[in-house]
Amino acid sequence: MTARFSRPAAAFVLAAALTIGTAAYAHHGWEWAEETQTTLEGTIREIYIGPPHPTLKVETAKDGLWQIDLANPSQTARAGFAEGSARPGHKIVILGNRSTQKDQKLMKAVKITVEGKDFLLYPERIQK
Amino acid sequence: MELLQALHDAGFAAALRRANLFYPLLNAFHILSIGIIVGAIGTLDLRLLGAFRTFSLSQLAPPLSRMAAIGVGLALASGFFLFSVQPKAYAANQAFLMKVGLAVCGIANALILHKTSAWRQALADGPVTVSAKAQAALSLTIWTAAVISGRWIAFVD
Numbered sequence: 472m473t474a475r476f477s478r479p480a481a482a483f484v485l486a487a488a489l490t491i492g493t494a495a496y497a498h499h500g501w502e503w504a505e506e507t508q509t510t511l512e513g514t515i516r517e518i519y520i521g522p523p524h525p526t527l528k529v530e531t532a533k534d535g536l537w538q539i540d541l542a543n544p545s546q547t548a549r550a551g552f553a554e555g556s557a558r559p560g561h562k563i564v565i566l567g568n569r570s571t572q573k574d575q576k577l578m579k580a581v582k583i584t585v586e587g588k589d590f591l592l593y594p595e596r597i598q599k
Numbered sequence: 600m601e602l603l604q605a606l607h608d609a610g611f612a613a614a615l616r617r618a619n620l621f622y623p624l625l626n627a628f629h630i631l632s633i634g635i636i637v638g639a640i641g642t643l644d645l646r647l648l649g650a651f652r653t654f655s656l657s658q659l660a661p662p663l664s665r666m667a668a669i670g671v672g673l674a675l676a677s678g679f680f681l682f683s684v685q686p687k688a689y690a691a692n693q694a695f696l697m698k699v700g701l702a703v704c705g706i707a708n709a710l711i712l713h714k715t716s717a718w719r720q721a722l723a724d725g726p727v728t729v730s731a732k733a734q735a736a737l738s739l740t741i742w743t744a745a746v747i748s749g750r751w752i753a754f755v756d
Contacts, residue, residue, distance in 0.1 A: 519688075520616070521617070521622075522615070522622035522626075522684060523622070523626075523684075544619065554617075
């Protein structure tokens with residue numbers, strides 16, 4: 472391996488590592504989400520309960536599949552939402568803060584209602 | 600895909616998803632392993648590039664190489680269990696794939712260097728060749744990029 476080869480290779484690796492950032496979001500904190508809470512209605516397609524972060528995939532009639540970030544595993548468990556609390560196909564209403572990026576179908580839930588049953592993920596944050 | 604599902608369904612993967620304690624511990628262990636890799640190989644790379652010249656490579660290179668190899672082993676082991684929690688999601692995560700690709704490049708780069716005459720010369724405290732220095736610079740770049748990509752896994756769809 473020569474210096475002539477390794478320099479472009481290194482540049483490529485760096486550039487590649489930096490481009491990943493374009494689709495970035497964070498489930499930590501609320502800065503990436505809108506301040507005003509909104510409601511989303513749909514049908515649960517996928518449920519993931521566990522570390523590092525519990526999430527749902529919810530299909531809405533209006534614009535398809537959304538990712539719903541729940542609270543961290545402990546907080547989600549404390550809200551009473553566990554394995555068996557919901558199944559794919561269940562109707563769900565989510566109150567939460569959606570991503571400020573309009574093209575991103577991502578919401579951080581503060582309260583979810585599955586088939587009429589409420590789960591308060593962040594009771595202190597509920598605005599309405 | 601079936602293999603990923605089988606891994607997802609494995610008893611230890613289900614236990615990791617349920618337990619509150621093990622996942623963060625495993626996560627911490629993975630970070631510790633990465634610290635060992637970067638700390639050891641980074642120091643060795645910098646020495647090859649001309650830093651810490653008062654310490655001979657014949658003394659520094661063997662322990663630093665071994666520690667880096669141990670770090671890689673521990674990172675692979677802890678990483679496998681972290682991966683088992685959500686195999687399909689990680690297999691589709693671009694940052695994860697990039698991190699794995701970079702780690703493979705980093706390991707290959709180290710293995711190649713160890714086979715060269717330039718490495719044997721450096722170990723005998725002879726002059727460090729340009730190609731060995733280039734590989735050291737490449738190693739620093741790859742492992743830094745791998746850490747960045749790894750951290751990015753949580754931040755991409």
